[in-house]
Structures are given as C-alpha cells and as structure tokens.
Amino acid sequence: MSLSISHKEKSILYMSGVSKSFDGFKAINNLSLLIEPGELRAIIGPNGAGKTTMMDLITGKLRPDVGDIFFNQDVDLTQYSEAEIANMGIGRKFQKPTVVETLTVFENMELALAGKRRVRDALFFKSTSAGLQRIDEVFTTIGLGDKRNLLAGALAHGEKQRLEIGMLLAQDPDLLLVDEPAAGMTDDETEKLSVLLKSVAGEHSVVVVEHDMEFIRALDTRVTVLHEGSVLAEGTLEQVQNNERVIEVYLGR
Amino acid sequence: MTTTKPVLLKLLEDPASRRFLAVLTALALIVPCLNLLVPEGSVFHVSTYTLTLLGKYLCYALLALSVDLIWGYCGILSLGHGAFFALGGYAMGMYLMRQIGERGVYGDPILPDFMVFLNWQELPWFWLGFDQFWFAMVMVILAPGILAFVFGWLAFRSRVTGVYLSIITQALTFALMLAFFRNEMGFGGNNGLTDFKDLLGFDLQSDATRNSLFFISALALGLAYLLCQWLTRSKFGRVLVAVRDAESRTRFMGYRVEYYKLFVFVVSAVLAGIAGALYVPQVGIINPGEFSPINSIEIIVWVAIGGRGTLYGAVIGAFIVNYAKTYFTAAFPDLWLFLLGGLFVVSTLYLPKGIIGLSRRLVPALSGTGKQAVKEAGQ
Numbered sequence: 001m002s003l004s005i006s007h008k009e010k011s012i013l014y015m016s017g018v019s020k021s022f023d024g025f026k027a028i029n030n031l032s033l034l035i036e037p038g039e040l041r042a043i044i045g046p047n048g049a050g051k052t053t054m055m056d057l058i059t060g061k062l063r064p065d066v067g068d069i070f071f072n073q074d075v076d077l078t079q080y081s082e083a084e085i086a087n088m089g090i091g092r093k094f095q096k097p098t099v100v101e102t103l104t105v106f107e108n109m110e111l112a113l114a115g116k117r118r119v120r121d122a123l124f125f126k127s128t129s130a131g132l133q134r135i136d137e138v139f140t141t142i143g144l145g146d147k148r149n150l151l152a153g154a155l156a157h158g159e160k161q162r163l164e165i166g167m168l169l170a171q172d173p174d175l176l177l178v179d180e181p182a183a184g185m186t187d188d189e190t191e192k193l194s195v196l197l198k199s200v201a202g203e204h205s206v207v208v209v210e211h212d213m214e215f216i217r218a219l220d221t222r223v224t225v226l227h228e229g230s231v232l233a234e235g236t237l238e239q240v241q242n243n244e245r246v247i248e249v250y251l252g253r
Numbered sequence: 254m255t256t257t258k259p260v261l262l263k264l265l266e267d268p269a270s271r272r273f274l275a276v277l278t279a280l281a282l283i284v285p286c287l288n289l290l291v292p293e294g295s296v297f298h299v300s301t302y303t304l305t306l307l308g309k310y311l312c313y314a315l316l317a318l319s320v321d322l323i324w325g326y327c328g329i330l331s332l333g334h335g336a337f338f339a340l341g342g343y344a345m346g347m348y349l350m351r352q353i354g355e356r357g358v359y360g361d362p363i364l365p366d367f368m369v370f371l372n373w374q375e376l377p378w379f380w381l382g383f384d385q386f387w388f389a390m391v392m393v394i395l396a397p398g399i400l401a402f403v404f405g406w407l408a409f410r411s412r413v414t415g416v417y418l419s420i421i422t423q424a425l426t427f428a429l430m431l432a433f434f435r436n437e438m439g440f441g442g443n444n445g446l447t448d449f450k451d452l453l454g455f456d457l458q459s460d461a462t463r464n465s466l467f468f469i470s471a472l473a474l475g476l477a478y479l480l481c482q483w484l485t486r487s488k489f490g491r492v493l494v495a496v497r498d499a500e501s502r503t504r505f506m507g508y509r510v511e512y513y514k515l516f517v518f519v520v521s522a523v524l525a526g527i528a529g530a531l532y533v534p535q536v537g538i539i540n541p542g543e544f545s546p547i548n549s550i551e552i553i554v555w556v557a558i559g560g561r562g563t564l565y566g567a568v569i570g571a572f573i574v575n576y577a578k579t580y581f582t583a584a585f586p587d588l589w590l591f592l593l594g595g596l597f598v599v600s601t602l603y604l605p606k607g608i609i610g611l612s613r614r615l616v617p618a619l620s621g622t623g624k625q626a627v628k629e630a631g632q
Contacts, residue, residue, distance in 0.1 A: 059505060086507035098502045100495040107491050117507045119516045125488035171506060 011073060012037045012175055012205045013058065018067030019229075020053060027053040028064070029229035035175070040201035042216045042237075043209045045226035046249065051209045052095060054226070055177050059092050060085040071175070087117060091173035095180045095209075097160035101153030105144055105163055108152050109135045112167035135170060141196060142166040157184040165193070169200070176206045182215040194218035225249075264482045273565040274475060280307075281471030285464040301460055304467055305535055310575050311470035312532035315477055317555045317571035318564060319524035322481050324553070325562030326490060327517050328497035330415075332549050333422030334525050336429050337397035339543035341526025343433075344396050346446035346539040347380060348389030349457075353450050366448070367441045377439045386453055393530040394523050401522030402515065409511040409518070414500070423546050430544030445540025452534050463535070470531045474568070477524050481564050484520070493517060554593060558600045560607025569608060 013035040020028040028050045035041055045051055056062040058069060060082045069077040077085055086092075099108050113131055115121070139145035142162045147155065152163060161181060168176055178197070182190045194215060197206055201221075210216055216223060216237060223240045225232040233243045240246055265271055284307060287299040316338050323329040350365045359369040363376055382388040404425060408418055436442035455462040484490055495503040496510050504510050533539045542548075551574075559570020574596070581589045604611050 061501070081509075082501070082504040083507050083509045086505050092505045094502070094505075098499050100491075100499050100502065102494055102498050103491055110488070111491060111495055111503075111508075112506050117509065119489065119512050122489040122492050122513075123484070123487055167506070 010036060012039075012071065013207070014068070014070040014073070015054075015058075016068045018057060018064045018069060020057060020062060020064050026229050028057065031067070031226075031230050033224065033231065035205055035207060037174075037205055038202045040198060040206045040219060040221045041208070042219050042221055042223045043207060043226060044211070044213075044216060044223060044240075045232075048228075049226040050229040051226055052179060053229075055092060055179055055209070058085075058177060059090060083117070086171070086173075089172075089174035090177065091168040091171045091175070092177045093164050093168050093179055093181060095183070097157065097164050097184075099152040099155075099160050099163050099167065101151065103152060104149050105152050105155070106135070106148040108163060108167055109138065109148075109170050112170045114170065114172040138166045138169050141169065158186060158189050161185060162189070162193075165196070174204060176200065176204055178206065178208045180210055181208065182210060182212045190215055191218065260483060261479070264479055264486065267482075269563075269565060270478075270482060273478065273568070277471055277475050277478075281468050281475075285468060288464060289460060301463055305463055306579065308463070308467040308470050308535045309532060310572050311467070311474050312528045312535070313552075313555070313575050314568040314571040315470070315474045315528035315531070316525050316552055317559065317567035318474070318477055318481060319521040319528065320552050321556050321559075321561055321564055321567035322484070322524070323517055323521045324556060325564075325567070326485050326497065327493040327514060329514060329518060330419045330553070331422045331518075331521075332419045332546065332553065333424075333426035334521070334552055335546075335549035336422075336426035336544055337401060337522040337525035338529035338532070338548075339426075339429070339433075339539065339541075340396040340400065341393045341529030342533040342539040342543060343440060343446070343529075344383075344389055344392040344526070345530035345533045346449075347383040347392075347440075348386060349449040349452060349534060350446050351380070351384040352452070353448065356450055357448070365441070365446070367436075367444065368439075371436060379439065390530075393526050397522040397526030397529075398519055401519045405515040405518040409514045412511075423549065426544050426549050427546050430541050430546075433541035433544060441540070443541060445538060445542075446533075447538040447540075449534065449537055457534055457537065466531065466535050470535070473527060473531060477527070478564060478568070480520075480524075484517070485564070489513070551593070554597050554600075556607075558596055558604070558607050560604075560609030563607075563609050566607050566609035573608070 011034050015031055015033040018028055018031045043051060057064050060080055063078055071077050142165060144159060144163060165181060181193055197208060200206055223237050224234045225240055225246050227249050233240050233246050284299055284304060287297055288304045291298045320334050323331060355362050357366045359366050361369050432438055433440050434443050449457055451457055492508055492513055496513060500510060555570040555574045556567045558574055560566030578589060581592055600607060
C-alpha cells in the first residue's frame, strides 16, 4: 500500500513504502503511514510488530533500506542525524523512561527546554525568566513541581515517565512520538496522561504507541494496527477491534 | 540561580572548592619559603629534593584533573592520556634542547647532541622555531590540542564509545611510543631529550628556578581547577553529565553529542599537555617511556582512588598514589606493581567513589553541597 503524492500535501509525517530488515528479518515491511498536523494517533500492535523500529526510523536512529520519510511535507528525514531531527521539532519519549538520573528534576527540564544547543550556548547559558516560566508551566501540567530539586534518579517509575513527558513538552516539538507512556503508571495517572495527551494534540501532532487498551480507549482517537512491520488496519478503535484480520492476529495463531 | 555575580565568586561558593584552593595556595607559598628561608639544619627545612618531588606531584595532579574532566563528567575513559602529557613535555623538551647550544657534549651551536651523534647535517624542519620560548609554548598547546581534535573528531563522529574508545586511545599512545623510540623520528630515540641547562636563561639546577617552577605548577593547577569547575558547573557540564548517563536521550533532546565530547576532550588534552610541559624541566628528562600504556593506566588509578567526578578527588588521588609509589619503589621495589593493582581492585570493589566518597560517608559534614555528593560518578 503506497500513499499518493496528494496525501503528502497536508501531512506532518509521511512514510511511504518503508522497509528495514536486520539480518534478513524484516522488522518494517513496506510500511506507509500519514499523520496530519494536529492529529493524535494511537499505534498498537503485538510484540515485534515494528513499533519501536518505526520510531527509530523517524527519529534518525536507524536508516530505512528503502522508502521515503518526510516531515512537514518536504524535509527528507532519512538525511539527518538524531540531534538535527530533534531540533527540527520531533520529540521522542522512550519506552523505558529515560531521564538523566544524576541531575535534578529541574536540571533535566532545563536541558530539555527549547533553545540553542551549540556548545558555546551551553557554556554561557543564563537562565531567563521566560524559560523559568515555561518550566513552571510544564510543572503545572505534569506535576512534580514540589520535587524539582530532587535527583531524577530518586523518582518513582511513573514519576520518571511524567518527567520525560514534561521534558518532551519543554522541548516544544511539532511532532511528539510517545512510546508506551502508560507503562508502570497507576490508573489515576493513566487517566491524567490521556487527558494531557489529548490537550497537547491540536497544537502539536502526537503519535502514541501503546499496549494498554484502556488507555487507547481513553484517548478516543484514530488507531493504526501494526503487524509484522506493516499496517494491518486503521480506523476508530471499534472498527479496528471488529476487523477480522486484527482479531486473528491478536487472538488467533 | 540567576545571580549576576562575577563568575569567579560563584565558583568559590562551593565550600569544598574553597578548602581545596586554600590548601593549594598554602602549599604553593609555604613550601618555597621552607626551602629558601629556613636553614638546612632545621626540622622545618624542605629539601630541594622534596620540593622537586612535590612539583612533580603537582604536574601529575594537573594530569589527573584533565582525565577526571572527561572520565568523571563525560564518561570518556581515555587510556591514552599520557600521550598528550608526553607531547606537551616533548614541546618543552625541544625548547630546552635548543637552549643548550654550544654547551652540549659535541659543542654544536644548532644541532642537539643526538643529531650530531647520528651524523645529521641540519635541523629537521619540525625543530625550527623551538629556540623561541613563545613558539614552544604555543606548541605545548597545539600539539596535544590538534592530535586530540583529529582523534576525537574521527572517534566521536563514528560514535566509538565505551571500551572500544578506551582501546583505541591505548593504541594511540602505544603507536606514538613506538614512533618516538625510533631514532629517525628526530626526537632523540629511546634516550629522549635530556641534559637541559636553562629555561629563559634561568639555571634549571638553581633553587630559585626550582621554587619558581614549583610555584608555577601550583598556579597552573589552581587555574586549571577553576576552569574545570567553571566548565562542569555551567549548563555545559550538565550536558556532559547527560551524555555520560543517558547519551541517546541527550541526542534526542537535540544536542550534538559529538561536539560536546570533542570540545571537552580537546580542553582535557591541552591541560594534560601543559602538565607535561611543567613536568619536564623539573625532572630534567623526557623520553618515549612517557607514552607507555602503563603510564596512562596509572592516571586512571589515581583518579579512581581519589574519587572521580569531583575534580579535587583526582588531585588528592594523584598525590596519595604517587607518594605511595615514591615510598614503596624505594622501600619495597618488587611490591609496588602488586600494590598498585591491589589498590585498584580494592577501590573498584569497596570504594567506588574513591577516597572522597569514603570521607563523605565517614564525615557527612565534609560533603559540601549534598547534591554534588550524589552527582559524582554514575557509571
């Protein structure tokens, strides 16, 4: 399944005919996907469906064997490094919460805060009131404001998840790629997170990879099912859940 | 956080830094006084031998500081930092060689003795300019700096990290050692450069010169400490820590990790080169042995035993281990290498944060800023 050029016109992310294999194993197989600006998209799929590999391809950690990946219609992401892609406005949250554990919560936030990333900017960095205000705003959104001076390594698992999402927000990307954000969170936290992601969408585009069906239901948005490296089905959660091929993949075999 | 205080004052806010600099200043002032002013018979007299020994330790301490900057804060475990130290030392040695002039054994006004001995007719091109002190000083900075830049550019851009990086740094210093051992290289072969007479016209054997070199070494260490302190306390330092503990996270935040590594690696190499340049006139010789891999590994032991990621820990480690080395190689020469190996094993197993970590556990009040205590040396 290949997307036509006309679709590319109004996309923030456009993947067409992308394949990537490791030692003969096709982790991504002729994958095509289109995310519209401001969209919130949930991606589900069984283990090994290629979700994380897809994230790696978009963020420049891996290069596709074949296929196109375009950001904002005309930026060919396969030509850039992770840092360059991050600076273009694509933020990523890892599956395993990854924060700098030996820095404080605030310092983590400050590192992530949108701004210049050159060596000399870091050497002569002075915190600005606008920056501090922005960090406060993010703390209001994710909580953790009372823990800003704790080392990030001292946070609980769910708190690290929230901090990482907060760092993503501070980075202020156009496209957020969020890998299994609900893992290890309490029901209450999961609930808050779905509200948060929904509120972020619109202004930003958000792609959420998730296993947790309750969480997907709470997101109440368009769902893409990945299977063996390509798109198996796409639609609302109800449509997808009633799709026979999806049922076969999830329950059968 | 948003103070407008001068940078220097801000660096001195940290009590541990203040203590460290106070001790260093006292050392820099008192030892020369005890050497020059106290008569030789007195118990308080510091012999010129001890003064030179301490001067040597100061150079080692500066070298240890340079390694702690990259290893303790950015996780770059260089097992070849002795190479940068030796290059700085050779640049200084070449200047000192040219100063000998006609006083050499063969009395050639231009050619150093070893070149006359090898029947060379004229000075190789890379020895030109080393009769000028300023030129030699520029080379003390450029030679290690450029090597570190080229090496770091290739290694960090290709994302060579961890043990692979350590191995190629080791290979680098080993290759340089083999090259410098060759007479055809033009650096005196395995004898190296020695028989120095004077530096800027001051006799290297005189007490006044030795005291000055001691004082300058202490000053260099103090300034380098402040520089490292500034680097590691700025946002730059926090990016380094982020690279050390979560490299890919740092990339996905948009930081060009390779540039940060390259910058700090070059700064570190230059500091190591300066240490080498101060070391050579005090010990009176530089030879290819300084490039030997074991030397570079010893630096790691100093830093590990002192406590990495604290800067002053590296200095303390350099002093303690080298004092132990001076003592044991004289008293029990056969035991020293076993002891060194044992120290490393013990510090790795029982003192992961070195002596500094131990003293913080025993005397919590000493820990300075509490945050710093936890920040040091994550993996």
